[in-house]
Amino acid sequence: xxxxxxxxxxxxxxxxxxxxxxxxxxxxxxxxxxxxxxxxxxxxxxxxxxxxxxxxxxxxxxxxxxxxxxxxxxxxxxxxxxxxxxxxxxxxxxxxxxxxxxxxxxxxxxxxxxxxxxxxxxxxxxxxxxxxxxxxxxxxxxxxxxxxxxxxxxxxxxxxxxxxxxxxxxxxxxxxxxxxxxxxxxxxxxxxxxxxxxxxxxxxxxxxxxxxxxxxxxxxxxxxxxxxxxxxxxxxxxxxxxxxxxxxxxxxxxxxxxxxxxxxxxxxxxxxxxxxxxxxxxxxxxxxxxxxxxxxxxxxxxxxxxxxxxxxxxxxxxxxxxxxxxxxxxxxxxxxxxxxxxxxxxxxxxxxxxxxxxxxxxxxxxxxxxxxxxxxxxxxxxxxxxxxxxxxxxxxxxxxxxxxxxxxxxxxxxxxxx
Amino acid sequence: xxxxxxxxxxxxxxxxxxxxxxxxxxxxxxxxxxxxxxxxxxxxxxxxxxxxxxxxxxxxxxxxxxxxxxxxxxxxxxxxxxxxxxxxxxxxxxxxxxxxxxxxxxxxxxxxxxxxxxxxxxxxxxxxxxxxxxxxxxxxxxxxxxxxxxxxxxxxxxxxxxxxxxxxxxxxxxxxxxxxxxxxxxxxxxxxxxxxxxxxxxxxxxxxxxxxxxxxxxxxxxxxxxxxxxxxxxxxxxxxxxxxxxxxxxxxxxxxxxxxxxxxxxxxxxxxxxxxxxxxxxxxxxxxxxxxxxxxxxxxxxxxxxxxxxxxxxxxxxxxxxxxxxxxxxxxxxxxxxxxxxxxxxxxxxxxxxxxxxxxxxxxxxxxxxxxxxxxxxxxxxxxxxxxxxxxxxxxxxxxxxxxxxxxxxxxxxxxxxxxxxxxxxxxxxxxxxxxxxxxxxxxxxxxxxxxxxxxxxxxxxxxxxxxxxxxxxxxxxxxxxxxxxxxxxxx
Numbered sequence: 001x002x003x004x005x006x007x008x009x010x011x012x013x014x015x016x017x018x019x020x021x022x023x024x025x026x027x028x029x030x031x032x033x034x035x036x037x038x039x040x041x042x043x044x045x046x047x048x049x050x051x052x053x054x055x056x057x058x059x060x061x062x063x064x065x066x067x068x069x070x071x072x073x074x075x076x077x078x079x080x081x082x083x084x085x086x087x088x089x090x091x092x093x094x095x096x097x098x099x100x101x102x103x104x105x106x107x108x109x110x111x112x113x114x115x116x117x118x119x120x121x122x123x124x125x126x127x128x129x130x131x132x133x134x135x136x137x138x139x140x141x142x143x144x145x146x147x148x149x150x151x152x153x154x155x156x157x158x159x160x161x162x163x164x165x166x167x168x169x170x171x172x173x174x175x176x177x178x179x180x181x182x183x184x185x186x187x188x189x190x191x192x193x194x195x196x197x198x199x200x201x202x203x204x205x206x207x208x209x210x211x212x213x214x215x216x217x218x219x220x221x222x223x224x225x226x227x228x229x230x231x232x233x234x235x236x237x238x239x240x241x242x243x244x245x246x247x248x249x250x251x252x253x254x255x256x257x258x259x260x261x262x263x264x265x266x267x268x269x270x271x272x273x274x275x276x277x278x279x280x281x282x283x284x285x286x287x288x289x290x291x292x293x294x295x296x297x298x299x300x301x302x303x304x305x306x307x308x309x310x311x312x313x314x315x316x317x318x319x320x321x322x323x324x325x326x327x328x329x330x331x332x333x334x335x336x337x338x339x340x341x342x343x344x345x346x347x348x349x350x351x352x353x354x355x356x357x358x359x360x361x362x363x364x365x366x367x368x369x370x371x372x373x374x375x376x377x378x379x380x381x382x383x384x385x386x387x388x389x390x391x392x393x394x395x396x397x398x399x400x401x402x403x404x405x406x407x408x409x410x411x412x413x414x415x416x417x418x
Numbered sequence: 419x420x421x422x423x424x425x426x427x428x429x430x431x432x433x434x435x436x437x438x439x440x441x442x443x444x445x446x447x448x449x450x451x452x453x454x455x456x457x458x459x460x461x462x463x464x465x466x467x468x469x470x471x472x473x474x475x476x477x478x479x480x481x482x483x484x485x486x487x488x489x490x491x492x493x494x495x496x497x498x499x500x501x502x503x504x505x506x507x508x509x510x511x512x513x514x515x516x517x518x519x520x521x522x523x524x525x526x527x528x529x530x531x532x533x534x535x536x537x538x539x540x541x542x543x544x545x546x547x548x549x550x551x552x553x554x555x556x557x558x559x560x561x562x563x564x565x566x567x568x569x570x571x572x573x574x575x576x577x578x579x580x581x582x583x584x585x586x587x588x589x590x591x592x593x594x595x596x597x598x599x600x601x602x603x604x605x606x607x608x609x610x611x612x613x614x615x616x617x618x619x620x621x622x623x624x625x626x627x628x629x630x631x632x633x634x635x636x637x638x639x640x641x642x643x644x645x646x647x648x649x650x651x652x653x654x655x656x657x658x659x660x661x662x663x664x665x666x667x668x669x670x671x672x673x674x675x676x677x678x679x680x681x682x683x684x685x686x687x688x689x690x691x692x693x694x695x696x697x698x699x700x701x702x703x704x705x706x707x708x709x710x711x712x713x714x715x716x717x718x719x720x721x722x723x724x725x726x727x728x729x730x731x732x733x734x735x736x737x738x739x740x741x742x743x744x745x746x747x748x749x750x751x752x753x754x755x756x757x758x759x760x761x762x763x764x765x766x767x768x769x770x771x772x773x774x775x776x777x778x779x780x781x782x783x784x785x786x787x788x789x790x791x792x793x794x795x796x797x798x799x800x801x802x803x804x805x806x807x808x809x810x811x812x813x814x815x816x817x818x819x820x821x822x823x824x825x826x827x828x829x830x831x832x833x834x835x836x837x838x839x840x841x842x843x844x845x846x847x848x849x850x851x852x853x854x855x856x857x858x859x860x861x862x863x864x865x866x867x868x869x870x871x872x873x874x875x876x877x878x879x880x881x882x883x884x885x886x887x888x889x890x891x892x893x894x895x896x897x898x899x900x901x902x903x904x905x906x907x908x909x910x
Contacts, residue, residue, distance in 0.1 A: 036829070036832075084828070086829045086832065088808055088813075089808070089811060091811075100811075100813055102816075102820070102827050102829065103827055104824050104827040104828060107817060107820050107821070107827065108813055108816055108817045108820055108827070123866050123869050123870060124866075124869050126866065126867040126868075126869055127732075127867065128655075128730060128731040128732035128733070128865070128867045129730075129731070131708075131711055131727070131730055131733065133705060133706050133707045133708045133710075133711070134705045134706065135704050135705045136704065136734055137892070137897065138852075138891065138892035138893070138897035138898065138899060141872070142869050144869065145868075145869055145872055145873065148873050149873070149900060150904065152873075153873070153876075153887070154903055154904045155887055155888075155900040155902070155903055155904065156900060156901050156902050156903065156904055157899075157900055157901065158900075158901050159901055180904055219708070220705070221705070222705075224702055224704060225892075225893065225894070225895075225896035225897040226896055226897055226898070252901065253901075265832070265833070268659075
């Protein structure tokens with residue numbers, strides 16, 4: 001028996017929860033939230049450190065606390081949730097979308113939806129993506145898996161730890177494992193600047209005297225059963241790893257915190273077009289993907305730095321999806337937004353200039369005292385000064401009052417003199 | 419172990435496995451002894467999974483004879499043992515006249531080896547077959563009898579079926595000493611095998627299928643007439659997303675040392691490139707190298723320009739056991755009843771069924787009475803997998819599987835669409851390490867490399883075996899996943 005919904009949301013992490021609530025508040029009744037785990041909240045449930053919710057709730061919450069606030073609201077709104085259920089496939093039809101779900105309780109039901117919101121989040125890059133030479137022993141894992149083992153299961157992954165990559169989860173785990181008695185020997189970062197938030201570098205490394213080797217990388221893994229040591233080499237941006245300055249660090253565990261990848265296997269099945277830079281779907285001002293009726297928000301769209309921003313984006317996404325379902329989504333004239341100097345990506349990459357649009361972007365490299373410029377047909381229509389920009393921190397702003405005759409928009413950073 | 423086995427096979431890779439399965443047809447007692455905690459954990463696990471046509475080896479060599487014979491056995495074996503096998507064919511490509519000349523030589527070599535249906539084909543035909551080939555190729559040698567299999571699935575299937583038919587599998591026992599039985603002063607009346615952990619196994623015959631360590635096993639009975647040299651092969655597995663870049667195995671013209679670096683379709687879908695062939699000093703040198711990666715991709719890209727190293731999801735290295743003389747060493751020795759199946763490098767996987775038959779004939783010749791068991795069961799049933807069904811949107815059979823076994827509704831590995839039913843099946847078939855489960859179920863082989871499913875598999879493994887987490891390993895003792903519980907036992 002096929003069931004019909006107005007909206008199906010894939011993933012009940014922070015993005016999915018906020019999107020569900022927003023749909024409901026915008027007048028949509030028949031909503032289904034699909035979650036593969038037996039609980040909601042996604043990765044937040046293993047993030048027991050605090051620092052969540054500063055923007056959204058003006059309060060420092062832990063991950064589970066932040067999730068709980070949304071879960072309570074979703075439950076209060078009596079939004080239907082299918083837990084322990086995986087979405088196998090989404091098939092776009094002339095009218096609406098068909099989804100195939102798989103769960104122990106319900107088997108393999110076919111579900112129909114007028115709109116689908118993708119909120120599957122992201123996953124961690126791993127050793128295979130990096131091609132680190134050497135052996136393949138136990139003791140190499142992503143920082144997120146280590147976090148789960150420690151925080152959820154109560155186990156120590158190792159006692160002498162080297163962390164490759166200075167992403168936020170790696171930094172958080174450096175502190176967490178130190179607290180639990182492990183010796184974190186160093187954090188190694190390929191780039192000349194840290195990958196995570198500055199506050200995490202200070203609170204998780206500096207406060208514990210954990211060395212951070214910038215412009216270094218792991219060039220070899222040693223040990224056949226359990227990892228025994230890693231070879232660490234300085235790197236040169238153009239030439240790659242250098243021999244001079246190379247050293248061996250013994251360890252029993254190598255944690256990888258080398259970036260996150262939006263998880264879009266399902267999106268690809270549905271025929272959604274992806275952006276090679278963000279790894280997430282290409283979306284318009286309404287956060288709608290290239291497939292009509294399929295929307296995306298949160299880390300499946302692009303990797304965020306703060307969960308608060310994920311929630312914001314998901315709320316906007318729910319609002320737009322609600323309008324779409326009610327047949328009231330306006331679309332006037334879309335123009336592309338180009339990325340200029342120092343901008344890695346801007347999202348959405350094409351916008352409808354009739355209405356104000358929230359833009360998110362990330363810089364390519366750190367810079368101090370620079371200006372963010374929005375140019376319409378070459379002339380600056382928005383300017384904001386930034387004391388410091390970092391690739392680890394996302395920048396958001398609202399673009400509005402764009403002149404009607406605009407043919408091209410560009411987002412760019414200008415140098416110190418700009 | 420008080421009883422005396424008729425035959426003890428040392429080494430449970432594809433060679434030992436194939437011999438064990440062959441011998442399990444007869445009314446004899448057989449022990450299969452393996453130093454690792456699971457079978458196929460040595461050279462066999464890093465195999466490229468190619469069933470060669472058999473034109474690469476020089477006529478008259480054991481390699482040539484056994485590869486061609488072995489190749490023919492795989493249709494029936496795959497049907498009986500339920501492992502994936504597809505006769506996709508091999509295409510060896512030449513880029514210039516010199517290489518084309520080598521192709522012709524290979525063609526005639528193949529003819530002499532009695533390889534069937536080979537053809538020298540022109541560029542146009544090669545392109546029709548493989549549209550992603552480099553447009554600069556000149557000619558190709560097409561050998562349609564070549565195939566691809568899942569190498570460890572094959573090994574697992576052989577051993578499972580052997581055990582089903584009465585072979586005693588002894589895992590995690592490294593042979594340390596081999597003495598004459600009954601305190602006799604000479605070998606011949608049988609052997610007393612002692613393991614490092616102190617286990618004692620008596621047997622009338624020994625088959626030395628110890629792979630890289632076959633020389634060390636031989637020296638335990640005083641045979642020092644050959645040595646095994648490890649030759650490393652690095653392989654790189656590409657993301658499934660890259661798609662079907664090739665349908666057949668694509669070879670360059672071979673070099674003295676190896677068949678060259680290839681582009682290999684795998685039975686599971688993803689494309690693999692490799693292997694290198696580098697002589698190394700240590701039998702434990704399993705490291706991949708930056709230089710190897712570079713070399714593999716240079717070679718692969720020359721044949722299939724669309725291959726990119728940014729699509730690599732994992733890499734590994736295996737060691738081929740290369741014996742003095744470069745050919746297989748199969749046969750009786752100066753020590754009565756001690757029989758070698760050593761130096762089985764490529765095309766050893768292909769040859770393995772023929773090696774097993776050869777060993778059987780040697781045993782018969784040496785006086786072992788072989789009487790066929792009436793109740794020999796040649797069938798080993800594989801567990802149905804849902805991956806391909808889900809990919810092809812064929813949901814009806816998935817629904818049926820779920821109805822029969824609700825564990826099919828729990829996806830454990832989402833990259834490869836492996837369900838809990840498949841993981842539990844792997845565990846119940848005896849694969850209780852993370853690598854064993856990986857090879858048997860394919861969970862953790864996809865692009866996230868276990869980021870998502872490792873914690874789930876640990877839970878299932880604990881539930882099925884009762885093992886505490888501290889005892890769960892990647893590949894046996896010394897490779898434990900965690901180093902104890904949290905000092906304070908914090909739970910959230």
